[in-house]
Amino acid sequence: MFSDSSTHDRIKAVIFDIGGVVVQSPFIAISQYEREHGLPANYINVALSKRGADGAFQRYERGEIGHDAFLDQWTDELNEVAENNAAYRRYLERRKLDVHMVLPQSTQINGGVLFAHMMEVAKTPNTCVVELIKWLRHSGYRVAALTNNFKSDATSGRMRDELFSTLFDEFVESTVVGLRKPDPRFYMHVCNKLEVRPTETVFLDDIGANLRAADRLGMSAVHVEIGREDEAVETVKKIVRARGIHAPKL
DSSP states (O other): OEEESOSSSOBOEEEEOTBTTTBOOTHHHHHHHHHHTTOOTTHHHHHHHTTGGGSHHHHHHTTOSOHHHHHHHHHHHHTOHHHHHHHHHHHHHHTTOOTTOOOOSOOOOOHHHHHHHHHHHTTSBOHHHHHHHHHHHHTTOEEEEEEOOOTTOHHHHHHIIIIITTTOSEEEEHHHHTOOTTOHHHHHHHHHHHTOOGGGEEEEESOHHHHHHHHHTTOEEEEOOTTOHHHHHHHHHHHHHHHBSSOOOO
16 A cells, blocks of 8 residues: 655655564564464454553553553453453444454453564564665665664664664654654654655555554555565655655666
């Protein structure tokens, strides 16, 4: 998916999500956990998002709670069967899916095990995206990361130091800023650091709500789908070819 709100301003910068874009998606781990524990597809994702900005996961990404408190609260939220089932039924109805699906009557979702698996999956770079970032910087474009992350994740910190230290002009983290996607203020923060207008940027993410927020600000939003990262790379190249400040031959 590609959404271009502005066809007038020249592209000066490209902004990348990390998990699911620059590295493999933690949703791979979530899907595997659902299959292994007999949960319907996207059940955990619905449980994760149903609390909006006030859930344990979202608060952890803003740096408002510590790691242990997050795991305890998130595990409790994931195992609120009645509320999660109601949210999942609404999810099925919105998408006109099988509303007669048999939902779990009880769950024993281990938030600690699930989170560890998610972080393990996210250690693996998406090579084609990393190469795109290197090419963009070499071609004179400003490049930034805009990531919802976790302050106390030592593995993530090491990965950033080893993989990302030379990749980005700016590395903007939810736990440092105290904001997270899809809050428009978070997008404006990275634009200010890059000294560009939103309409002068391309934004890559794997989550629809984050892409819609970027689109509303006038960014050229590119959806990165699991297993189709190379298609997103080609979309960015097409945008840069058409609207880039250099419009190089690719």
